[in-house]
Amino acid sequence: MLANKKSLLAVSIAASFALTGCFSDNDNNVVVEPPTETPTEIVVPDTIVTEQPSKVFSVNVVNRANSDVLEGATVSFLVDGEAATNLTDVNNEDLSMVTVDETGNFTFLSKEGASGDVTAVVSAEGYISKSFVVDLSAELDDGANDIPLEFSLVAADATGVTVKTEKAAVTGGSTAEAVTASASEGTAGSSVTVSANTEFQNAAGEAISGEEVTMNVVAADSSNVNAGAIIPEGLNAGATTEVMTSLGVTSITMSDETGAHVKKFSQPISVSVNLPADSDVAAGDMLSIASYDEVTGMWAKETVEATVGTANTDGTYPASFETDHLTFFAIGNNVPVCTAGLTLNVTGDIPARGLAVSISSSDGTIGSYTRSATKHVIPASSASRFGIAQNATAHVRLYDYSGNNWYTSDGEVPICGNVNVNIGSDVETFDKNVTLVGTCAADSTVTANLSGSIVTYAKDGKAAALAESMGESTFKLEGVEVGANYKVRATIRGAKVDGGGQSKVFTFENVQNDGNALTGDVAIECNEVPVTGTN
Known part of the structure; x- marks a missing residue:
């Protein structure tokens, strides 16, 4: 019993030393290591999505003249005049407006079950705003998961268009004298005249409160393709057996110094638009008018018509009408x-x-x-919606994402x-x-x-292209040009990159066909989670 008591005492003393931080044995000089602490938290990646979506809309916003991307452009999506609710970004967050980053590209998804059209209203500083119609039901090409879209804008100083600004003083929302604003360059010409004592009103019919009105007039030479390029899409939505072919266009906007937009007038104002000399019109002809509402993204047929006047000295014809509101007009x-629709038949090797x-x-x-030798660009059932006339002709151009021409027609051809x-x-x-080398x-x-x-x-x-996922965080860049510089943007699905945001952009200079893969380090925000089973 005594021996047992001594043994227990020894154990007690050893335990006492251990608790006071002494880890050595004076008898045999053996070092006893401290116990390894079990971590209470570990770092794990967020819920990262490891497969690309089955259908991605990939949008490039570019300058129509040279395919340069337009950083800072804004794109608003509308459905029936209201902000779209059927779109998301690639991380399934609702999307109705985008500000384009330095890549000029953005991507979006349609919600499950979404179909029909959405209207994209695109604006950029120094460019003429335009809307584009996107078909959410567009079908994928075999082997692809992207629907490429290009929103191209015409610069305000481009050939065939001109923009002029005039100012007028107002008192109590109206002017004591008649005011006129006009834009004219070459054969392009448009003007607006507001009679004296006309009240300038907002969309609700209320008089504006400012003391000065800024009037902007866009004129276009309708013998130039840039005139057609500024027309908002959807002009012939709802058409059946006939379509409207535009002979002249103009955009007229007004606002006061408070930022209030002038949308209505207390009495009709006069608008005049020059039509090309070869329009096949004569003085006294009456032409249809359609107006576009940039707020709702929808076209409407005007109840009034434009009257063709006597030819100008340059051979153009003025077409005039009266209206009580401002917008984009097509005559x-x-x-x-x-x-028959429009079918493109391609001979030659199409890049991947x-x-x-x-x-x-x-x-x-x-x-x-x-991506195929035969492309049904416009089915017969949609020809009216896209305004394809029986005798329509147009310039046809095929080009790659870098803007290199692969085909250009010699003038206009039947389409x-x-x-x-x-x-x-x-x-x-x-x-x-x-x-992509992804780490926490x-x-x-x-x-x-x-x-x-x-x-x-x-x-x-x-313009940017969507890379194909090859698995193992590797992606194929198809059609890379030897020695060129490339900007690559990776948008991470299910996690944010370090510092916030969903994307990281890499620049690779002088890319060569050397068989080596490019690499990009992506640090992402990860979660610190408790380890279960620890004390």
Whole structure:
């Protein structure tokens, strides 16, 4: 019993030393290591999505003249005049408005079950605003998961268009004298005249409160394709057997110094628009008028008509009408619709990521893309909606994302029915992979699978293409040009990048066909979670 008591005492003393921080044994000099602490928290990636969506809309906002991207442009999506509720970003957050970043590109998804059209109203400083119609029911090409879209704007100083600004003093919302604002350059000409003692009103019919009105007038030479390029899409929505072909357009806006927009008037104002000399009109002819509401994104047929006047000295014809509101106006004739649609037949090797298609004339434009030898750009059932007339002609151009031409028609060609093109390019291209190295910002030893990211790439500030996910956080960049500089943007699905935001942009200079993959480090915000089972 005594021996047992001594043993217990020894254990007690050893335990006492251990509790007071002494970890050595004076008898045998063996060092006893302190116990390893079990962590109470570990860093883990957020709920990262590792597969790309099955259908992505990829949008480029560019200068129509040179395909340069328009950083800072704004895009608002509308449905029936209200902010769209059927779209999300690639992380399933509701989306109705976008400010374009330095890549000039953004992507979005349609919600499950969404179909029909949405209207995208696009604006950029120094450019003429325009709306585009997006078909959410557009079908994917075989093997692809993206619907490429291009929103191209015409610069305010582009050939064939001109913008002028005039100011007028107002008292109590009206002017004591008649005021006129006009824009004129070459054969382009538009003007607006407001009679004396006319009240300037807002959309609610209330007199504006400012003391000065700024009047902006856009005139276009309707023999130039840029006139057609500024017409908001959807002019012929709802048409059946006839479509309106535009002979003249103008946009007139007014606002006071408080920022209030003038939308109505207490009495009609006068508008005049020049029509080209070859419009096949004569003095006294009456033409249809359609007006576009930039707030709702919808066209409406005016109840009044425009009267063609005596020819000007330059051969153009003035067409005049009275209205009680301001907006974008189109003046033209109604003609039979194309019953065959528009089918593009391509001969030659189409690059893997496809070609953009531009069909443009002085009375409108159509944008599309193709990855196949036969592309039904406009089905017969949609010809009226897109304003394709039976005798329609247009310039046809096929080009890649860098703006290189692969085909341009020699002048305008008939576009009702089959359009045959023979493509080719001297540009040397190759495929290149880029691998994203995903790690947690709080612990770089914790990695993340970024295979579900949305990766776009663009050459030297041109339009961007969507890269194909190859798995293992690697993506294929198709059609890369030798020696060019590329900007790659990776949008992470399910997590934010370090510092906030969903995307990280990389710049790769002088890209070569050397068989080596490009790499980009992406530190993401991860969660610190408690370890279960610890004391």
